Amino acid sequence: MDADEGVEVKQSRIPGAGKGLFARRAFSPGDTIVAVDRPLVTELEIDRMLDTCSWCCQREATNPTERTMAASMGLPSGSTKIKSCTGCQRVGYCSKACQAKAWKREHKYECKIIGVKDRPDLPPGVRGAIKILGCLKADPDSEIVRVHKILNLWPAGDPKGLDEVSTRDKKKFDDFQLLGHAAWHYCGNPKIDGLDPQSISIGLLSNIMNNAFNLSSPLDSVNLGIGFDPLICSANHSCDPNASLAFNQPRQEIRALKTIKAGEEIFIQYVEATDPFNVRQVELKDTYLFTCQCSKCKKGASQETDRFLKQPEELGPEHHKLADKLASKHESRLSKFMVPGGDVEAQRRVAAMQAEAYSVLENEQTALDEVREAIQMCISSKLWSWARQPIPQLCRRLLALYIESGSIYQTFRLGIKLHVEILPALYPQEFYPDRLINAWVVSTVINVLCGAAHEELYQELAQGGLDLRLIYFGFLFYVHEHTPLMFGPNTPFGRVIDSTYRQIMAGVSIPEADIKEKIQATWPSLEALAHNVTISSL
Numbered sequence: 006m007d008a009d010e011g012v013e014v015k016q017s018r019i020p021g022a023g024k025g026l027f028a029r030r031a032f033s034p035g036d037t038i039v040a041v042d043r044p045l046v047t048e049l050e051i052d053r054m055l056d057t058c059s060w061c062c063q064r065e066a067t068n069p070t071e072r073t074m075a076a077s078m079g080l081p082s083g084s085t086k087i088k089s090c091t092g093c094q095r096v097g098y099c100s101k102a103c104q105a106k107a108w109k110r111e112h113k114y115e116c117k118i119i120g121v122k123d124r125p126d127l128p129p130g131v132r133g134a135i136k137i138l139g140c141l142k143a144d145p146d147s148e149i150v151r152v153h154k155i156l157n158l159w160p161a162g163d164p165k166g167l168d169e170v171s172t173r174d175k176k177k178f179d180d181f182q183l184l185g186h187a188a189w190h191y192c193g194n195p196k197i198d199g200l201d202p203q204s205i206s207i208g209l210l211s212n213i214m215n216n217a218f219n220l221s222s223p224l225d226s227v228n229l230g231i232g233f234d235p236l237i238c239s240a241n242h243s244c245d246p247n248a249s250l251a252f253n254q255p256r257q258e259i260r261a262l263k264t265i266k267a268g269e270e271i272f273i274q275y276v277e278a279t280d281p282f283n284v285r286q287v288e289l290k291d292t293y294l295f296t297c298q299c300s301k302c303k304k305g306a307s308q309e310t311d312r313f314l315k316q317p318e319e320l321g322p323e324h325h326k327l328a329d330k331l332a333s334k335h336e337s338r339l340s341k342f343m344v345p346g347g348d349v350e351a352q353r354r355v356a357a358m359q360a361e362a363y364s365v366l367e368n369e370q371t372a373l374d375e376v377r378e379a380i381q382m383c384i385s386s387k388l389w390s391w392a393r394q395p396i397p398q399l400c401r402r403l404l405a406l407y408i409e410s411g412s413i414y415q416t417f418r419l420g421i422k423l424h425v426e427i428l429p430a431l432y433p434q435e436f437y438p439d440r441l442i443n444a445w446v447v448s449t450v451i452n453v454l455c456g457a458a459h460e461e462l463y464q465e466l467a468q469g470g471l472d473l474r475l476i477y478f479g480f481l482f483y484v485h486e487h488t489p490l491m492f493g494p495n496t497p498f499g500r501v502i503d504s505t506y507r508q509i510m511a512g513v514s515i516p517e518a519d520i521k522e523k524i525q526a527t528w529p530s531l532e533a534l535a536h537n538v539t540i541s542s543l
């Protein structure tokens with residue numbers, strides 16, 4: 006049975022959620038539920054159009070330091086060369102094969118449009134709509150089915166959907182209308198039998214933009230662009246998802262996180278499912294315009310994700326002044342961060358601290374010190390545990406900033422804390438993408454620490470009972486064992502992990518089982534190291 010024969014689209018059991026994706030057979034954790042060779046629409050961010058392949062979305066590391074580093078690690082970004090299209094010079098490809106596939110499928114419909122001299126770069130949704138309209142204009146008979154599939158999704162597929170967008174977010178609706186018309190206009194106002202141009206242009210744009218998912222690679226921390234596909238996008242959201250998206254450049258998959266029985270609905274997460282109830286609800290409403298009715302949200306703010314270590318009234322008086330100042334700073338959006346339990350004043354104070362921590366997270370340009378201070382503020386209040394959001398997300402941001410600033414030892418320590426203490430508390434599956442990606446990062450950092458330049462540190466850790474080489478094997482085995490379940494073996498990520506594993510194991514004479522036994526023995530030292538990463542030593 007093909008992967009997408011294992012599912013069907015029908016009415017969701019969540020009230021008001023429209024249609025959803027359902028399993029037609031049972032799936033085990035790690036199984037591929039749906040796979041498409043490439044999402045129907047993949048559009049790069051404007052900043053990525055010249056350094057990333059417009060067909061497979063593989064990025065070229067253009068910065069010389071990053072390129073050397075990526076090449077030494079065997080990462081595709083270290084060997085990729087993007088050549089721009091000689092026609093438009095606005096997009097590029099990593100190979101002739103990708104260019105040929107893109108031309109045949111879509112680029113021939115946009116090349117002249119986006120290539121007009123001095124025309125500003127068009128946003129991803131408009132470029133996606135131009136290509137779809139181009140295909141439809143060139144071949145109405147075969148493309149009409151596909152267009153109907155797109156227009157069948159919420160909001161355009163629901164008689165009240167577009168009205169709802171217009172009522173809930175007029176600005177968004179107006180933007181979609183304008184951009185939809187722009188795409189229609191750029192394509193030469195095609196007339197298509199049976200379809201009203203007005204509704205098809207706004208319908209295409211809104212369905213792409215309302216339902217798009219982010220495209221990123223586990224080997225690259227950069228946001229590449231957006232993807233949209235009628236089948237993948239039929240999956241509804243749950244804050245307790247049983248499946249997850251995996252992008253294998255350009256193959257898009259939905260993989261099972263849990264055991265799924267035949268007949269069960271498939272749910273993915275549109276926003277971070279471990280965020281507190283109010284944060285999830287507001288984000289889903291603001292971005293996707295719906296009130297989440299999933300099984301977890303039905304229980305309100307009473308779940309593990311909402312719990313603090315203490316009641317809001319127990320916030321120490323030394324934090325009151327800061328919290329009151331933050332309450333004024335975040336007054337206009339405090340309701341998004343209101344916390345359960347306690348009296349109103351105490352709730353307000355903790356909500357203000359929560360608002361501050363999330364605003365640091367939301368700002369993509371935040372400096373390293375600000376992220377560290379936000380973590381320190383929450384942990385020192387003794388209300389947040391390390392596994393209570395947004396601490397885990399802030400820790401991952403801090404990790405990325407440590408890497409950027411070349412702080413190898415700090416990256417190593419925080420990466421271990423994430424691996425041992427924080428991520429397992431949030432995501433029970435060992436193959437969960439965030440756990441795998443963190444473990445891969447830690448393994449590469451340990452590899453650097455095992456080099457001659459860090460001999461002193463290596464010896465110091467060895468004296469404390471931590472054999473870094475052994476720990477390196479532990480992380481390598483972990484990623485090698487679990488990557489096939491989330492990303493598959495013959496994929497960009499799977500191939501890098503497998504070739505690293507083979508290269509390393511070729512020079513090892515001790516049987517893998519013996520190494521694993523030794524790794525087991527070092528686990529308590531690793532736990533101690535994770536435990537010793539405190540707010541003062543971050």
Ligand SMILES: C[S@@+](CC[C@H](N)C(=O)[O-])C[C@H]1O[C@@H](n2cnc3c(N)ncnc32)[C@H](O)[C@@H]1O
Pocket residue numbers: 017019020021022023024025157158159162215216238239240241242243293294295296297298299
């Ligand atoms: C990507 S589409 C999913 C397919 C959609 N249900 C349909 O009928 O076309 C996203 C839309 O589905 C609905 N939806 C998804 N998850 C939901 C949930 N947990 N609760 C309520 N509505 C949901 C919302 O209208 C959302 O904007």
